[in-house]
Amino acid sequence: MGEKIKSSGKLYFHYLSVALRSAMQYKTSFFLMVIGRFLLFFNGILGVYFMFSRFGHVKGYTFGEVLLCFSIIQMDFALAECIGSGFATFASIVRQGEFDRVLLRPRSTILQVLGSQFRIDRIGLIFQAIFMFAYGIIISPVDWTFGRVMTVFSMLLGGTTLFISFFLLRAAFTFFTLEGLELVNILTYGAQEHGKYPVDIYGKKMMKFCTYVIPYTLIQYYPLQYLLGRTDQWYYGVYPLCAVYFLLVCYGMWRFGMRHYQSAGS
Amino acid sequence: MKKYKTYFSFFRIRFNMGLQYRVAAVSGAATQLLWGLMECLVFMAFQKSAPEAYPMAVSATVSYVWLREAFFSAFTTWNADQDIFDSIVNGGIAYELCRPVSIYHMWFAKTTASRAAGAGLRCVPLLAVACVLPQPFRLSLPASPTHFILFIITLFLGLGVTVAFCMFTYILAFFTISPQGLRMLLTSMIDFLSGAIIPLPFMPDGVRGIVELLPFAGMFNVPLLIYSGELAGAAMYRSIGMQCFWLVTLVILGRVLCKAAERKIVVQGG
Amino acid sequence: MITMEHVCKSYRVAKRNAGMREACKALFRRETEVIQALSDVSFTIQDGEMVGYIGPNGAGKSSTIKILSGILTPESGSCLVDGRIPWKNRTEHVRQIGVVFGQRSQLWWDVPVIDSFELLKDIYAIPSYEYQNNMEELTELLHLQELLKMPTRQLSLGQRMRCEIAASLLHSPKILFLDEPTIGLDAVSKLAVREFVMRLNQEHKTTVILTTHDMQDIEALTKRIILIGRGRVLMDGTLEDMRRLAAEHGQAAEASDQNGESLERIVAGLYQKLDIL
Numbered sequence: 001m002g003e004k005i006k007s008s009g010k011l012y013f014h015y016l017s018v019a020l021r022s023a024m025q026y027k028t029s030f031f032l033m034v035i036g037r038f039l040l041f042f043n044g045i046l047g048v049y050f051m052f053s054r055f056g057h058v059k060g061y062t063f064g065e066v067l068l069c070f071s072i073i074q075m076d077f078a079l080a081e082c083i084g085s086g087f088a089t090f091a092s093i094v095r096q097g098e099f100d101r102v103l104l105r106p107r108s109t110i111l112q113v114l115g116s117q118f119r120i121d122r123i124g125l126i127f128q129a130i131f132m133f134a135y136g137i138i139i140s141p142v143d144w145t146f147g148r149v150m151t152v153f154s155m156l157l158g159g160t161t162l163f164i165s166f167f168l169l170r171a172a173f174t175f176f177t178l179e180g181l182e183l184v185n186i187l188t189y190g191a192q193e194h195g196k197y198p199v200d201i202y203g204k205k206m207m208k209f210c211t212y213v214i215p216y217t218l219i220q221y222y223p224l225q226y227l228l229g230r231t232d233q234w235y236y237g238v239y240p241l242c243a244v245y246f247l248l249v250c251y252g253m254w255r256f257g258m259r260h261y262q263s264a265g266s
Numbered sequence: 267m268k269k270y271k272t273y274f275s276f277f278r279i280r281f282n283m284g285l286q287y288r289v290a291a292v293s294g295a296a297t298q299l300l301w302g303l304m305e306c307l308v309f310m311a312f313q314k315s316a317p318e319a320y321p322m323a324v325s326a327t328v329s330y331v332w333l334r335e336a337f338f339s340a341f342t343t344w345n346a347d348q349d350i351f352d353s354i355v356n357g358g359i360a361y362e363l364c365r366p367v368s369i370y371h372m373w374f375a376k377t378t379a380s381r382a383a384g385a386g387l388r389c390v391p392l393l394a395v396a397c398v399l400p401q402p403f404r405l406s407l408p409a410s411p412t413h414f415i416l417f418i419i420t421l422f423l424g425l426g427v428t429v430a431f432c433m434f435t436y437i438l439a440f441f442t443i444s445p446q447g448l449r450m451l452l453t454s455m456i457d458f459l460s461g462a463i464i465p466l467p468f469m470p471d472g473v474r475g476i477v478e479l480l481p482f483a484g485m486f487n488v489p490l491l492i493y494s495g496e497l498a499g500a501a502m503y504r505s506i507g508m509q510c511f512w513l514v515t516l517v518i519l520g521r522v523l524c525k526a527a528e529r530k531i532v533v534q535g536g
Numbered sequence: 537m538i539t540m541e542h543v544c545k546s547y548r549v550a551k552r553n554a555g556m557r558e559a560c561k562a563l564f565r566r567e568t569e570v571i572q573a574l575s576d577v578s579f580t581i582q583d584g585e586m587v588g589y590i591g592p593n594g595a596g597k598s599s600t601i602k603i604l605s606g607i608l609t610p611e612s613g614s615c616l617v618d619g620r621i622p623w624k625n626r627t628e629h630v631r632q633i634g635v636v637f638g639q640r641s642q643l644w645w646d647v648p649v650i651d652s653f654e655l656l657k658d659i660y661a662i663p664s665y666e667y668q669n670n671m672e673e674l675t676e677l678l679h680l681q682e683l684l685k686m687p688t689r690q691l692s693l694g695q696r697m698r699c700e701i702a703a704s705l706l707h708s709p710k711i712l713f714l715d716e717p718t719i720g721l722d723a724v725s726k727l728a729v730r731e732f733v734m735r736l737n738q739e740h741k742t743t744v745i746l747t748t749h750d751m752q753d754i755e756a757l758t759k760r761i762i763l764i765g766r767g768r769v770l771m772d773g774t775l776e777d778m779r780r781l782a783a784e785h786g787q788a789a790e791a792s793d794q795n796g797e798s799l800e801r802i803v804a805g806l807y808q809k810l811d812i813l
Contacts, residue, residue, distance in 0.1 A: 011658045018655055022646035025687070032447020040454040047463035053470060055316040101642055103607045105659050106631040112659075183293040186300050194304045201311040202304065262623060263609045264547070 008111055015115030023120050030121060037124030041074060045132060048196060059201045064140030065228055070196035071133040072152065073220065076159030077192040078125035084164040086113040088188070090171035091178055099261070109258065110251075113171070142228060151227050151237035158219040158240020163188060165243065165250040172250065175257030191216060198224055218242050295391045302335040302396070306403055321467040325406045326494035330465055332396040332405045333490045337421065339384035341428050341460070341486045350376065354439045363528065370524040373436060377429045409495025416502070420489040423509045427484045430516035431456070437520065440527040461487040467496065478505070481512035538581040538604065538711070538743070543613035545574040545599055545767075573599040574610070575767045583710075584741040586733075588758035590748065592807050596767040597747045601713050604745070605635055618710065631660065634704035638716035641696065642703055643688040649699050650684040653706060660707040667706065674702040677732055694725025701729065705736070711743045712736070718750050730756045751799040765812025778802070785809040 023030050048070065052063040061069075081088055093099050093116065102112045142148065170184040191214075194202070199210050199221040210216035218239040226236040309327045313320045334341075350373055353359045362369060396405035408414035435449050457463055460482035466474055477483055488505045491497035497505060548568050574596045581587055591597055602608035603615060606622035606629045615622060622629050636642075643652040657667050675681055678698040683691060691699065697717060704712065714733065718726045734757060736742050746757060754761060754775070761778055763771040771781055782802045786809070807813050 007658075007661060014655055014658045018644055018647055018651060021651065022644065025646045029447055033450065036447050036450030036454065039451060043454050043458045043463050046458065050464055050469050050473075051312060054319050054321070054468060055312045056319070058312050058315045097640060100602070100607050101640070103626065104605060104630050104633075104635050106627040106661075107659055108627075181293070182290065182297045186297050190297075190301060190304065193301075194308070197308060197311070202307040203311075206304075206307065262607065 008108070011107065012111060012115055016118060019115075019118040020120065033121035034124035037121055038128050041125050041128045044074075044193075044196060045070070058197065061198060061201070062140060064136050064138075066197060067132055067136035068140060068142070068227070069198055069220065069224055071129040071136060072155050073159060073192065073195040075126060075129040075133070075156060076219070077163050077188075078122040078129060079156070079160040080163030080167065082119050082122040082126075083160070084114065084167045085119040086116040087164070087167035087171040088119075089117060090167075091174050091181060094174050094261075095178060103262075110254070140228075147234050147237060148227050151223050154237055154240045155219060155223050155227075158223075158243040161243040161247050162215065162219050162240075163191070165247040166191070168247070168250040168254055172253040172257040175261040187214060195220055215242060215246050292391070295388055295395075298335040298338060298388065298392055299395060302331050302392075303403065305331045305335075310402070322465075322496050323494070324402065326491075326496045327465065328403060329406055329494040330490045332393065333493060334462070334486060336389035336392045336396070337385045337486060339388060340381040340425050341385075342462075350436050351439055354436065369528060370433065370521050373433060374429055377432055378425065381425065381429065406494070408493050409498070413492055413495055413498070416506070417489050417493040420492055420506055420509060421486075423506070423513060424485045424489050426513045427481055427509060427516065428486075430513060430520055431481065431485075433520040433524070434516075437523045437527050440530060456482050456485075459483070460485045465490075467491075479508070481516060484509035484512050537583055538617050538745075540580075540600075540604070540615045541578045541613055543574055543577045543600075543603065543610045543615055544572075545596075545603065545608070545610045546570050546572045572767050574603075577613070577764070577767070577769055579762055579769060579772055581743060581745065583743055584737070585760065586737045586744040586746070586758050588746050588748065588754040588761045589764065590754065590761060590803070591764035592813050595764045595812060597764060598715065599767075600764070601635070601715055601745070601747065605633055605713060606630060631707065632709055633711045633713065634707070634709035635713045636697075636700050636704045636715060636717050638697065638714075638719040641688065641700065643696070643699060645689050646687055648685050648687055649680070649691070652688065652699075653684075653703060656703055656706050662707050666708065670706050670708060674705060677735065678702050678728070694721045694728075697721060697725060697729060698732075701732065708740075709742070711745070714744060714746045714748075716748050716750075717746070718748065718753055726750075726752075733757060751803055755799060763806070765807065765810055770810055770812070775799075778806070782806050782809075 045067075048066060049063065051058075052066070057063075058066070086093070090113065093102075093113070098116070102109055102116075105112060137144075166184070166187045170181055170188065173181055173184060195216070199207055199217050207217060207221070210221075211218070222236040222239045225231045226234060306328050309331070310324065313324055353362060359369075362372065365372070393405065396403075398404070408417060435452060438448060438452075459477055459480055466477055466483060466487050469477065478487075484505070488497065488509055492502055492505075548570050577596070577600065589597055589600065599608065603610050604617060604622060606626050609623040617629065618632065620629050620632075643649060644655065653671070656662075662670075675684070678701065680698060680702060683695050683699060688696060688699070701714075701717065712733075717733075718729055721729065730753065733744060733746075737744050737757075744757075746753065748754065759774055761771070761773065761775060762769060763778065771778060779802065782805060785806065
């Protein structure tokens with residue numbers, strides 16, 4: 001078991017190093033993409049800034065507080081896209097018949113698909129998110145206790161896991177149909193776009209949906225309440241780690257889809 | 267006349283291709299419906315927080331959101347025609363140069379077609395649902411019959427401006443090795459300036475004044491504001507004038523650049 | 537040893553008709569049809585054999601290869617490869633086989649070929665000494681020395697195919713599936729590939745299953761031919777058997793001619809006469 005994990009880890013980093021060297025073959029394009037990502041995110045922030053400069057606050061959240069929330073979600077998403085982009089673009093892997101090649105190799109399909117693509121240009125987004133987070137810290141009066149710092153890490157871990165789960169879920173659907181995947185996008189890109197504001201501004205119904213249907217409030221709204229000092233319940237900060245269960249469910253779907261693929265052909 | 271028949275047949279092929287993807291169309295409409303609802307909720311939350319600062323009628327914002335979702339695929343600049351980019355990058359353009367039609371016109375027709383087809387398919391179910399949603403999410407009727415007619419006209423003008431702008435991204439691909447990054451820069455800029463992130467009335471007044479003079483305001487901002495009557499009277503006619511001005515200017519500029527790009531191809535041999 | 541017994545496989549595909557009206561109709565109702573890819577396919581291949589698997593496009597060749605390599609599960613029938621059921625225990629099975637798709641690349645596009653090989657070494661967990669030996673042999677026989685440092689995207693088709701074949705053999709598979717390995721290659725590369733495959737089969741006793749449309753490949757490499765059409769095995773025998781079959785179907789005049797091009801004509805005639813196109 002230990003041996004297997006070690007060898008898988010080694011292979012993963014080998015994939016990563018090949019991806020890095022490939023990206024460096026197109027340096028100009030790569031750096032333009034990084035800058036592009038950087039600016040793309042800036043758009044979103046400018047939009048939020050304009051809204052706040054007009055309205056002052058939304059449901060009691062200040063610009064700085066929303067900035068903290070926004071930057072954490074963006075970081076989650078960027079990390080998930082960077083690591084899990086093999087699943088995010090899985091439809092094209094299946095369409096081009098590349099998944100057959102994956103099945104022809106004596107390794108876990110998950111490992112191979114993860115290794116097939118790394119969106120390293122997402123680093124632009126990550127940098128931007130870090131800047132914004134730092135600015136958010138400066139302008140919002142959060143008292144940074146140990147628990148709150150840990151909450152940030154747990155939000156990052158849980159959020160990234162949740163987004164990767166969504167990508168995995170989308171990839172699992174790909175085995176059944178190459179059309180109609182757009183609906184799953186509401187979970188990924190929708191959550192990224194609309195997750196910049198804490199879920200409660202969307203009203204009670206949306207809160208329920210984002211808690212019981214998809215565990216979105218667990219990585220965003222609840223830990224944020226603790227982070228911003230709106231509640232003393234420290235365990236809200238642990239909620240994001242529940243995303244692991246969701247990942248397991250999505251993994252089950254993936255296994256199921258793969259069996260279907262092998263019996264239906266492409 | 268025969269020439270226009272050729273362009274029309276490009277148009278028809280693209281439209282058919284769009285129609286084939288049934289499930290994609292339905293799920294796309296459902297996605298946009300959810301997306302639009304979320305957008306409406308954001309604006310409503312801000313409105314509740316500080317009603318006095320809200321720059322337009324809430325129902326007008328709702329209309330704006332639905333109409334933008336409905337015609338989203340016609341106006342998003344990111345959704346540029348991948349075939350065309352591919353043909354430039356991999357040299358398939360050589361075939362296109364052999365055809366007895368102008369590249370600029372052909373691409374213009376192709377792009378307009380795929381956008382109109384995409385939006386035509388999507389807008390019907392989405393608008394149908396938006397009209398029967400419970401208040402306050404319902405899409406209201408146009409401000410007046412005149413506004414509706416002007417809305418339709420400016421919608422097409424806006425599509426023209428958008429496509430004319432897309433042509434620049436194609437032409438740009440001739441001159442750079444990696445159009446991807448530059449395209450992303452352009453797209454993110456246009457997204458903001460055209461009002462895709464937040465509608466132009468929500469911008470601070472100084473910024474708004476400048477942005478309204480740029481061609482991007484003429485993409486979907488003008489028709490959508492005309493629909494709900496937020497844009498009326500002299501300001502409306504001025505905006506339509508700006509749209510026409512930019513359409514003509516961008517097309518002329520695009521054709522000049524396209525000629526230059528073609529020459530470059532011929533000289534370099536692809 | 538490879539055995540396939542009474543293997544059946546069918547697909548359901550959506551019908552798509554041309555025209556604006558049909559496209560609109562398809563928005564509401566979509567017709568599907570069932571395509572029988574394989575019906576009752578049986579054959580046995582001994583260790584060290586080299587078999588040509590031929591048939592027109594859509595005959596079921598790639599479905600067979602996919603089943604044998606464990607990518608696809610059949611509906612009914614049984615299939616054993618060296619005692620293993622291919623689609624059960626996938627990782628175990630694919631470690632022992634090599635597959636080359638002539639139309640697709642398995643190398644990483646933007647890095648030097650040697651980097652792809654190194655990665656494959658990790659993927660297959662090939663022991664260092666085995667990797668070293670195989671590399672030396674493959675480099676020499678396929679003349680890869682110059683190519684190893686070049687990125688895949690800069691290789692010509694012939695150069696790339698040589699690298700693809702090497703990549704499929706790094707883990708010393710006992711069975712090699714070649715799916716149209718000479719497609720689009722120039723004469724020199726074709727000969728090089730054929731010569732190499734011949735040698736591999738003779739020296740390492742690797743079982744080779746070759747699908748191709750190039751009759752010269754068949755003539756040069758295989759003693760045994762399996763002809764498949766519309767999902768059925770129509771003939772399993774030697775080149776002579778195939779000539780005889782053609783003669784029975786009234787192609788005697790050309791059958792006496794011994795060169796490859798006329799073989800092409802014989803096969804084309806057979807496809808038509810057997811009505812399997």
